[in-house]
Amino acid sequence: MFSYCTDPSTLEGLSWLSCYLTTGKHLNLYISVVVVLVLLAITAPVALLFGFGAASAARSKFLPLRWFGKGYTSIVRGVPDIAFFLFFVIALDQAFEWMRHKVKCPDWDQPIRQGIDFVVCDAAKLPLSASPQWVHETYGFFLAVLTFSIVFGAFAANVLYGAMRAVPRAQIETAEAYGMTTRQAFWRILVPQMWVYALPGLSNLWMVLIKATPLLFLLGVEDIVYWARELGGTKTERFTEYPHPNWHVWYFAALLVFYLCFTKVSEVVLARIMKRLTKGQATAGGEAQRKAAA
Amino acid sequence: MKSLILGTAALALSAGMGLAETVRLGTEGAYAPWNFVNDAGEIDGFERELGDELCKRAELTCEWVKNDWDSIIPNLVSGNYDTIIAGMSITDERDEVIDFTQPYTPPDxxxxxxxxxxxxxxxxxxxxxxxxxxxxxxxxxxxxxxxxxxxxxxxxxxxxxxxxxxxxxxxxxxxxxxxxxxxxxxxxxLGGGVGMGFRESDAELRGKFDAAIQSMKDDGSLNELIAKWEVSSQW
Incomplete structure (x- = not known):
């Protein structure tokens, strides 16, 4: 990266380190940090949306919808994450390809399953084998977002379902007394008030989600833990200009600091949101706030 | 999201047109000198050079893919890439699940x-x-x-x-x-030499690489590569 990096074996100390930390391989590590952050930024709202949908469905008066909401939460919560990640993603990918195969290659006469091979026509491959590597990586990334959202959506659904039931019945009754329909009472009274009950559970989920990102490598997305392992491994002179012994401990220490800082910042932000949500609520926290102000 | 996938797929389709057939090569990237990730973050090593040369001889466009060793066979059979070139020894157990080319390095x-x-x-x-x-x-x-x-x-x-x-x-x-x-x-x-792995349903592609390996054996260029990377004895 820097002009003095052409012959690293002559460098020492800080200048060596500055060259070492800016190799193409390290840039991959920095990119993976961004990938993880983007993944979290997309997954969290999508999972919350899934959770909200499932929690509302589980409360529905319409029986099949209620079954769907409750079935989704109990099944996904009951399956170990790692099994879900290994099985579900391959199944999802094959389902997409199978549908595309049916549409695009109606004349295909060979079976799709040949022994353990899963064979679809070239035009049905997702992404196409001719597409550049970044398309494959983006596709893998979106599969990851979808899978994370489904898993964490189920947990969020359970939290939100509980939170909806925790809103005092008297609030809904008052709404009904004012002549609001069920729908109006749900959106105007229940939803704004439930967040204060949901937030402790949701913040736990967020913390677990942050730490679950190493599961990404199972889906073929190279995350920070993968690169820390790869970069920290012993490097001999024959294959690199920057030979070093096993430096796993330093890379994992850096990861530790990264995750600790990240969770600390999350805690601070969540505490602020909690304070804001508590305002004017008929809870112990809301009461304390009111007394402090008076 | 669906439209996004379709969008990228359409983009990929238009971008891929006019190129020769693209083959995706799966490797581990953690087994020097066979295959490893170099300072620039790219796949390097004996199999990188071998794979690129084989693709040139078979007139195919090749793309390198990194995959964990544990799941390298499952991801091949489910179609995430088209061949394994990762220092994989030819054994009877593996041969039941996938098919191998002739070995490109002798059993060592x-x-x-x-x-x-x-x-x-x-x-x-x-x-x-x-x-x-x-x-x-x-x-x-x-x-x-x-x-x-x-x-x-x-x-x-x-x-x-x-x-x-x-x-x-x-x-x-x-x-x-x-x-x-x-x-x-x-x-x-141990083992019967190192070969490239293919899906059992993919005999045509396997034939192309088999021929390319044979031609590299015949003109001695395979031995030169083996000597350069010191991966095994020569043919």
């Missing part, structure tokens, strides 16, 4: 590396990478086996005393022996 002895040369293998703990011919061999002998996901970890286990010795391809262990580790004189003849 596996070697042991330990902290001292006077170790007793039968009573000791032997480290090997999971789902390799070496792990299968140690298990067959009835010795105590500890498996690790990556080659690096098997060597680290010997360094920190968790295992007494590691069994792996000699060419890989040659890169790790140094002041604190020694190679034992005892070697084991």
């Amino acid at each position: 002895p596996s070697a042991y590396v330990a902290q001292s040369a006077d170790i007793d293998l039968e009573s000791g703990v032997i480290a090997a990478q999971a789902t390799t011919i070496q792990a299968a061999f140690v298990a067959e002998q009835g010795w105590t086996l500890v498996e690790f996901a990556t080659p690096e970890e098997t060597v680290a286990a010997v360094r920190n005393g968790e295992a007494d010795a590691v069994l792996a391809d000699k060419s890989f262990l040659d890169t790790v022996v140094g002041d604190d580790l020694v190679m034992l004189e005892k070697t084991e003849a």
